[in-house]
Amino acid sequence: MGNANVYKLLPDTPISVPERPAKPVRHALDMLARDWQAVFGQAPSFGSESSAAKAVDFSIAIRYAQPQDECPERPEAFVIRFPAAAGDDAAMVIAARDHLGLVYGILHLSRVYLGVDPFWFWADIPILPQSSVSIVATDYISPEAAVRFRGWFVNDEVCLIGWKDGYPPTEEVWMPVFEALLRCGGNMVIPGTDLPRDGIHWKLASEMGLWITHHHAEPLGAEMFLRAYPGKTPSYKEHPELFEKLWRDAIEEQKEQSLVWVLSFRGQGDAPFWQYDPSFVTSESRGEMISRVIRKQYEMVHEAVPEPVCCVALYGEIAELYKEGHIDLPDDVIKVWADNGYGKMVSRRHGNTNLRKPALPDAGDRGKHGLYYHVTFHDLQASNHLTMFPSSSAFVNRELQQAFHAGAQDYWLINCGNIRQHAYLLDFIGKLWLTGQEDVERHLADWIGRLFSGEHDGIARLYRQYAELTIRYGPHEDDRAGDEFYHHPARKIVGRWIQGKRDQSDKRLHWATGDVPFAEQVKWFGRKCEEALPGWEQWVASCRALAGRLEENEKMRLYDQLLFHGELHRSGCRGFIALAKAYEAFDGGSFALSFVYATDAKREYAEGIKLLSRAEHGKWERFYKADWLTNVKSTVYNMDTLLKFIRMHGDSPDFFLWYKEYIMPETEKYIYLENTHRNPLSDDDLADRLREKFKAQGIYR
Template sequence: MHYIDGNTVYLEPETVSSPVRHALEMIYRDHEKVFGLKPSSERADNSRQSSLHHGETDGRIACIHVRYAADLDECPDRPEAYAVMLGEDRFLHIVGRDDLGLVYGLLHYSRVFLGVDPLWFWAELSPAKRDRIEIADVPYVSVPSAVAYRGWFVNDEVCLIGWKTEYPPTAEVWQPVFEALLRLGGNMVVPGTDLPRNGIHHRLALDMGLYVTHHHAEPLGAEMFLRAFPGKTASYKEHPALFERLWMEAIERQKDERIVWVLSFRGQGDRPFWENDPEFDTPAKRGELISTVIEKQYNMVKARVEQPVCCMALYGELAELYKEGYIRLPEEIIKIWADNGYGEMVSRRHGNLNLRIPALPGPHEGGKHGLYYHVTFHDLQASNHLTMFPSPVELIKQELNDAFKARAKDYLLVNSGNILPHLHALDFTAEMWRNGDADTQRHLAGFIKRMYGEEQPDIVKLYEDYAACTIPYGAHEDERAGEEFYHHPARQIIGHWLQGQTCTHEQLIWATGDISFAEQVRWFQHCAEQAIPGWEALQQRGRTAAQKLSDENSRRLYIQMLVQIELHLTGCRGLASICNAYVDYCSGAYPQAFIQAARAVRHYSQGLEALRTAESGKWEHFYRADWLTNISNTIYHASTLRSFLRMHGDSPDMFFWYKEYLMPETEKHIYLENTHRNPLPDDRLAELLGERLVELGVLDSGRLV
C-alpha cells in the first residue's frame, strides 16, 4: 500500500499562476495541520524529479507532482477538468487542464486524502492528526459539474462587514469565503454588495480563480449613476451618454478579467427605474427601453471582449415584463430566472402585491437559462437573514430539480448572505450544482456526521423539524417566516400605534390582508402565540442533545443551530408581548399593557444576548453589524413603548402604580414622601407589578409569554 506522510514533497508547476498559488498555499496549510510538519516544495525540473524517489522502497510516496495535463494523461479535454493518479515514477500526480482544473484537483486531494472538510473554516472543523495516510482511492478522473457557472452572491453581508474593524473588509474576511466556495466546487461569485471599489474583494476573487459577476442593480459592474453624477436625474432618456460612459469605464476596467457580464437596467437603489422616471408609465414603454439598453450594453461588451459570457437577471419586474413579451434579448445571453426570495420559482412580492408569476423558461423557449436562488433573504417583512432557510430543504431540491428540467442549468447563483448561519443550505445547493440532484435525507445525515464526527440522529431530527416550527403566514408552501417576521412588523406596529394611528397599516397588508389595525395586531398575536410551544420544545431537545456532546461539538451546535432557535423563540415571545400590550392598552388596562411591553423588551434582549453568546472565539463581533434584522432597533422600539405606557397612569411621579399595587396597606396612608419617592426602574416595576396582578387575578399568568 502506498502512503504519504509529513515528509512528502510537493513538486509545483514550472509556472505557478495566482489561482494555483492560492490553492497550493491552502494545501500546505492543510498538510501542516494534519502531519504537524511544514511541507517541502520544489519547482519542477528533471534533476529534482529523478532524485525525489531515489531509495523509496516501502511504498512511501515521495512526491505530490502538481502539473498541467499532457496529451497522454487520462484527463478530460475540457475546462476545469482534473485527474489524480499514481505514476510509474511512484509520484502522486495531480493534473489539470487549466488553472481551475489544478485548483479543483488540489482541493480534491485535500478533502479525500488529507481529510479537510470544505466548510472547515466556517464549521471550525480541524482535520485529524495523522502520521501517515494510505493512498488507495486512485486514479480519479473528474466529471463535469451539472451547472456550468455556479457560485454565491455574497449579499446583505453586514455581518461580514462588521466582523472586523477594517472597512471595506480585508482579505482576512474574504479569503475564507472564496476558499469555501472553491472547495464546494463553485467557480463564480458576486463579491459583496455596493462595496467601495478600493476594496480587495474583486481582485482577490479573481486571483483565487473565480469568475466575478455583478449585482443585477449594477449592470456590467458600473458605478451607480447618482453616485457618479450627483444632482442629475437618473434617466437614460435624458442622459444616455453619461450612462454609457459608466458602462464603458466598467468594461475597460474588467475586459481582461474572468467576468460573467451582467446586462441589466434597473433604477437606482435596486428599484424599478420608472419610479424615478414616470414618463415610462406602460409595460410597452418600459420593455422597449430595457430592450434598447440591453442591446446597447451587449454590443459594447462584444466590441471589447472576445467571446464574452453575458447574462441578464430577470428579477422582479423584469421577469414580469419578459413573460408578457415586452422585453427582447439577444439569443446568446443567458437569461437568469429568480425565485421570490423564499425559494419558490415565482415572481417576488412587492410590498402588498404578490402576483407569483412563474419564473422559469417555457417549454419552447430557446437559448441559455440559469437561476438566481435565495437560501437567505432580506425584505423588511418575513425573510431569514440571521437564521436558516425557513422551509424544508425538500423545497430547495424540488425547485432546483424543476428548474434544471426546464433547462435552466447553465448558471446558478445562490444568495449566500453572511455564510455562517446558512451552512447546511449552502452545502446542499453545492451538491445540486455539482451533481444535478441530491437526496435530502442522505445529505443531511452526511452533513451532520461531518460536523460532529459521528452519526447524531438527535441533531438530524432537529434540522428536520426546524421548518415545521417556523410560522406559516400564507397559503403557499414557501410562505414560512424567518426571524425578520418578529422584528420589522413589530416595529411597524409600535410606530403606527404611538403615532396615534388606528387605521389599517398599509405595510402589513401583505401578511394580514386588508383588515383593521386592531385585527392586524390580533393576527400577528395569534401567529406568534401558536408558534411558541413548538420552538420551546425544539429548544429543549436542542439543549438535551448539546449535553450529550463534547464541549467543542456542543459549542458548534449552539453556533450553527441553537442560536437560531433562540432567535425564533425570543422573537415569537417578543412579538406576542407587543400585541398583548396593544390589546390591553385598547381596553384601558394600562398596568397590564406596561408589563407586556416590558416583557417584550426582555424577550428581544434575550435574543440579542443569544447572538453575543454565539460570538465566541474567532466569531467575536460577528453579529455586531446586525443592521438588517436589527434586534437592537426592536429593543429600542419596545423600550419606547414601555415608557409610553408608563405615562398612562404612573405619571408624573412614576410612583402611583407602586403605591396602588405594591405598597403594603399599612404604609399607604402614613408614608412620608421624602422616603418613598425613588421610582423603580421600568424592568423592576414590571416584574413586581406582574407578580402582584397575577396574585390579584387581574392579570392572567398564561398571557405572560
C-alpha cells in the same frame, strides 16, 4: 508496501509544482500547505518537477496536463493518475487543463486524502492530525459540473462587515469566503454588495481564479448613476451619454478579468427604473426601453471583449415584462431567473403585491438559462437573515431540480449571505450544482456525520423538525417565516402605536394580515407566535438535552449550527406574544398591565442579543456586531421606547401613581409623607412588582 496499489502519504512526501504558478494555483497551493501543516504537523516539501525526489516510495506531481495524462479537453477538468503504480518509482499526478482545473485538483487532494472539509472554517469542523495517509492507486477523472457557472452572491453581508477591523472588509475576511466557495466546486462570485471600489474583494476573488459577475442593480459592474452624478435625474431617456460613460468605464476597468457580464436596467436602489422616469406608463414602453438598453450594453461589451459571456437578470418587473413578451434579448445571453426570496421559483412579493408569476423558462424558450436563488434574504417582512432557511431542504431540492430540468443549467448564483449561518444548505446546493442531483436524506446524514461523532439520528430529527416548526404565515408552501418576521413587523406596530395612528390599518402589514383594523393586525401576529411557541419550546428543550450528551466542542458546534437558530425563533415568538398582550391591555385601558407586558417584550427580545453574543466565541468574536438588518438591538430599543410611552399613560407626571395605586400598603396610602415616598421606581423594578401584584390578582397571564 505489501500491496503495490496502496501507498503511504507521509509528512515528507515530495510534491512537485509548476515553477512559476499562476495566482489561482499559488493560492490553492497555500491552502494545501496550511492543510498539510494541520494534518501532519509540518510544512509540505514543495519543489519543481525537475527536482522532485525519485528514490522515494511515493511522490506527487502537480502540473498542467500532458498528452499522456489523458485529461478531458474542457474547462476546469483535472485528472489524478498513478502512472507508476506497478513500478518502483510510484507517483501520483494531479494534472489539469487550466488554472481553475488545477485549483480543483489540489483541493480534491485536500478533501479526499487529507480529510479537510469544505466548511472546516465556517462550521468549525476540526482537521484531524495523522502520521500517514493511505492512498489507493485508483485513477480519477473529474466529472463535468452539471452547471457551467456556479457561485455565491455575498449579499447583505453585515456580519462580514462588522466582524473585523477595516472597511471594506479585508483579505482576512474574504479569504475564507472564496476558499469555501472553491472547495464546494464554485467558480463564480459577486463579492459583496455596493462596497467601496477600493476594497480588495474584487481583486482577491479574481486572483483566486473565480469568475466575477454583477448585481442585477449594477449592470456591467458600473457605478450607480446617482453616486456618479448627484443631483441629476437618473433617466436614460434624458442622459444616455452619462449612463453609457459609466458602462464604458466599467468595461474598460474589468475587461482583462474572467467575467460573466450582467446586462440589466433597473432604477437606482434596486427598484423599477420608471420610479425615476414616470413617462413610461405602459408595459410596452417599459419593455422597449429595457430591451434597447440591454442591447446597447451587449454591443459595448462585444466591442471591447472577445467572446464575452453575458447574462440578463430576469428579476422582479423585468421577468414579468419578459414573460409578457415585451422584452427582446440577444440570442446568446444567459437568461437568469430568480426565486421570490423564499425559495419558490415565482416572482417576489413587492410590499403587498404578490403576483407569484412562474419564474422559469417556458418549454419553447430556447437558449441559455440560469437562476438566482436565495438561501437567505432581507425584505423587512418575514425573511431569514440570521437564521437558517425556514423551509426544508426537500423543498429546495424540488425547486432547484425543477429549474434544472426547465433548462436553468448554465448559471446558478446563490445568495449566501454571511455564510456561517447557512452552511448546511450551501453545502447541499454545492453538491447539486456539481452533479445535478442529490439525495436529501443522504446529504443530511453526510453533513451530520462530518460535524458530530455521535447522536446522528437525533440531530437529523432536529434538522427536519426545524423546517416544520417555522411559522406558516400564508397559504403557500414557501410562506414560512425567518427571523425578520419577529422584528420588522413588531417595530412597525410600535411606531404606529406611539404615533397615535391606531385607528388606521397599517398597510405595510397587509402582506401578512390582510386589510383589517390595526388591533386585529397586532392580534394576528400574536396568535401566529402563540401557535408556534410550544413547538419551539419543545424543540429547544430536546436540542439542549441532546447537546448535554456531546463533547464540549461538538456541543458548541450544535449551538452555532442548529440550537442558536431555534432559540432565536423562540425568543422572537415570546417577544411578539408579549407585545400583542401589551397592546390588548392598552387598548382596553389597562395601562399598568400593558406596561408590564411591554417590559416582558423588551426582555424577551433582549434574550436574542444574548444568543448572538453566545455565538461570538473564539474566532467569531464580534461576528454579530453589525446586526443592522434583522437588528435585534433596534427591536429592544423600540420596546424600551414603548414601555416608557405606556408609563406616561397613568403614572405621569411624577411616576409614583402606579406604585401608590397597586403596590403601596393600604395602611400607608393616606398617611405617607411625600418627601419619603417620591423616589420613583425604575421601569424594571416597577414592572417586576406590578407583575407580582397582577399575578396574585389573576389578571397577568
